[in-house]
Amino acid sequence: MAVAPLFRPIDVAPAYQKVADAIEREIVNGRIKPGDPIGTEHDLVRQFGVNRSTIREGIRVLEEGGLIRRDSSRRLHACLPRYSKLASRLSRALVLHEVTFRELYEASMTLEVASIEGAVERATEENIAELTDNLARSEAVVGNPAALAECDAEFHVLVAKASQNRVLQLAREPAAQLFYPTTEMIVTGVAEGGPRLVAAHRHLIDAIRRRDREAGVLWTRRHLQDWRRGFEKIANLDRSVEHMYMEHAQAARRR
Amino acid sequence: MAVAPLFRPIDVAPAYQKVADAIEREIVNGRIKPGDPIGTEHDLVRQFGVNRSTIREGIRVLEEGGLIRRDSSRRLHACLPRYSKLASRLSRALVLHEVTFRELYEASMTLEVASIEGAVERATEENIAELTDNLARSEAVVGNPAALAECDAEFHVLVAKASQNRVLQLAREPAAQLFYPTTEMIVTGVAEGGPRLVAAHRHLIDAIRRRDREAGVLWTRRHLQDWRRGFEKIANLDRSVEHMYMEHAQAARRR
DNA sequence: TACTGTCCCTTTGTCCGACAAAGTTAGAGT
DNA sequence: ACTCTAACTTTGTCGGACAAAGGGACAGTA
Structure with a gap:
């Protein structure tokens, strides 16, 4: 018999997930509007204080979700999911x-x-x-x-x-x-x-x-x-x- | 007047995208069945011949798309998108x-x-x-x-x-x-x-x-x-x- | 026998530094 | 005002590194 559940599993999201979530929140709640530029990867490195690889993994998640895109010159900006x-x-x-x-x-x-x-x-x-x-x-x-x-x-x-x-x-x-x-x-x-x-x-x-x-x-x-x-x-x-x-x-x- | 189209635009997708597409194809056409293990990141590095960072970016894409998941021990396997x-x-x-x-x-x-x-x-x-x-x-x-x-x-x-x-x-x-x-x-x-x-x-x-x-x-x-x-x-x-x-x-x- | 603790190996998440290619900007030259 | 070129920036990719966590095997203990 298992013991009675006393604790819930604690949430320790990896850093790239947190980066993605943070940006997603800003877009979804409207602080970043569709079309607004997100900074460069380097900017995000500075802001979040994590490595560029980590930032890039987060970006992939958002890109796949359709929340951000890279324009013709590959710069990042928010967009409406198509x-x-x-x-x-x-x-x-x-x-x-x-x-x-x-x-x-x-x-x-x-x-x-x-x-x-x-x-x-x-x-x-x-x-x-x-x-x-x-x-x-x-x-x-x-x-x-x-x-x-x-x-x-x-x-x-x-x-x-x-x-x-x-x-x-x-x-x-x-x-x-x-x-x-x-x-x-x-x-x-x-x-x-x-x-x-x-x-x-x-x-x-x-x-x-x-x-x-x-x-x-x-x-x-x-x-x-x-x-x-x-x-x-x-x-x-x-x-x-x-x-x-x-x-x-x-x-x-x-x- | 434009010249007669002689060439099709060639496919210059970045490597992480190609990795993701390749794995997606295997899953979608059924060669990899839901539940099947995908192998470790290191395996994929060997198979695709690209850097682990590149593999990881590709994995994020598929993960976000719901085609693959990590189980309790964080190993990768294919799954049906929920x-x-x-x-x-x-x-x-x-x-x-x-x-x-x-x-x-x-x-x-x-x-x-x-x-x-x-x-x-x-x-x-x-x-x-x-x-x-x-x-x-x-x-x-x-x-x-x-x-x-x-x-x-x-x-x-x-x-x-x-x-x-x-x-x-x-x-x-x-x-x-x-x-x-x-x-x-x-x-x-x-x-x-x-x-x-x-x-x-x-x-x-x-x-x-x-x-x-x-x-x-x-x-x-x-x-x-x-x-x-x-x-x-x-x-x-x-x-x-x-x-x-x-x-x-x-x-x-x-x- | 069932549970615990330990050691080792693998795998993941993250970091660092580097470089070529493509794009951008600014300045020189006309 | 326009073009051309030379920096500079940014992205995509690479190689290597390390801590933390998981898995397995193995011994010790009750």
């Missing part, structure tokens, strides 16, 4: 957890419907212009699966943006990133896939413009069901997301 | 982007309803047992706002888990983490808040047990509307999520 970078972390996690396309499909059905509802309600003229521009570019590349898949991904990002809800925008992204590569495969394999995809986008923009919620939801559902039907022609919905998809995510993260 | 850790990154990003409680509320309404729908459809006996256990603990601490808020957060995690949809589980978490601190404030400030919260949970478990989708959705909506009413008594829904909430996220991440 959704797409965070989302690709999540996508990676989903791959490692071997989620199935069925889970992806189900969750996306919810998330994309919520996006379109928000977009129908609150899209601005500028949002609609962006969507229209995207549609024009999609129509131009309807015969090119890779380019069309990219346009499709962008289209749905724009819809989410038009919803003016950043929580939703962020929540849908990881699943959407995993969809992207399959879209290319489907458009390649299913002859009428490309035109149907573009037609759905047209109807969605139209629904947003007319503030027609029913139509928006309907066409989002159809659009996703199209994806599903196409997917089931080439693979099983219960298969787990494959490792190959990570290439895309990795490339995207680097940007 | 949802809660990733989610707290996202929560932090949402705070920095100054999202409003309205966005949080709207997105959660969608995500929590989807969770309960999944749970009603697919909850296992074990899921229900966990929820019931949570309910019992909630009832025991109904007079203690902090403890009750924690139980509430856990309850909704369990509902999402019962949906058997890990994409949904992950998508809802960031928003949920930002809710948590307000729940405590509300239960503290609104007298009947605690009992109503527990009652809603009871109805939700009941709906799951009876596979009654309508009831599940209804009570989830009510539960969230209760939160909203409570929140509006103490603050404006259009206020941005405050920096103070990061303390919670930070503490959670450390675990």
Whole structure:
């Protein structure tokens, strides 16, 4: 029998962690604003009184977390974590957890419907212009699966943006990133896939413009069901997301 | 006019980045399985042929990304990125982007309803047992706002888990983490808040047990509307999520 | 047998000093 | 006012060093 727990484990974070935490605190609580320069490594050495190696380890942590970046000249400054970078972390996690396309499909059905509802309600003229521009570019590349898949991904990002809800925008992204590569495969394999995809986008923009919620939801559902039907022609919905998809995510993260 | 592109930009990533990428690739494509040891820093020095400082910077990157961890004896091994850790990154990003409680509320309404729908459809006996256990603990601490808020957060995690949809589980978490601190404030400030919260949970478990989708959705909506009413008594829904909430996220991440 | 204390080896966290490459700044020259 | 060059600074990497903590083996003790 173990003794009754009398003490909690004490917290002795290593120095590099403390450095990272200290800088993170300043950024998160707003004393350092996005864009503000953090000093040079040498500055930080002086301020924290630790070795440059230690500082550098701390910096790596923050850089990976997206809280600081190095600009063109490699100087450090604070920045707002980019959704797409965070989302690709999540996508990676989903791959490692071997989620199935069925889970992806189900969750996306919810998330994309919520996006379109928000977009129908609150899209601005500028949002609609962006969507229209995207549609024009999609129509131009309807015969090119890779380019069309990219346009499709962008289209749905724009819809989410038009919803003016950043929580939703962020929540849908990881699943959407995993969809992207399959879209290319489907458009390649299913002859009428490309035109149907573009037609759905047209109807969605139209629904947003007319503030027609029913139509928006309907066409989002159809659009996703199209994806599903196409997917089931080439693979099983219960298969787990494959490792190959990570290439895309990795490339995207680097940007 | 630019000359025809003859060369692709060559990859000049720093060495620590290449180290991190190389290890990441092995983990993501499955050659290193979660739990497998990575070897000591010295091993990696030998394998990659770079200095230990460089290896360590690469390790920090992977550690922060959640792909590798150090066990009790500080040895490195691969691991599955934990949802809660990733989610707290996202929560932090949402705070920095100054999202409003309205966005949080709207997105959660969608995500929590989807969770309960999944749970009603697919909850296992074990899921229900966990929820019931949570309910019992909630009832025991109904007079203690902090403890009750924690139980509430856990309850909704369990509902999402019962949906058997890990994409949904992950998508809802960031928003949920930002809710948590307000729940405590509300239960503290609104007298009947605690009992109503527990009652809603009871109805939700009941709906799951009876596979009654309508009831599940209804009570989830009510539960969230209760939160909203409570929140509006103490603050404006259009206020941005405050920096103070990061303390919670930070503490959670450390675990 | 079960527990304790000890010695040794490994590993990590941190430090120091160094240097090449790339970027920045200031000054010279036109 | 503009360009070119020569310092100077900063980053990325390296080699080597050491204290502290963990793990293992081994002996001593109750």
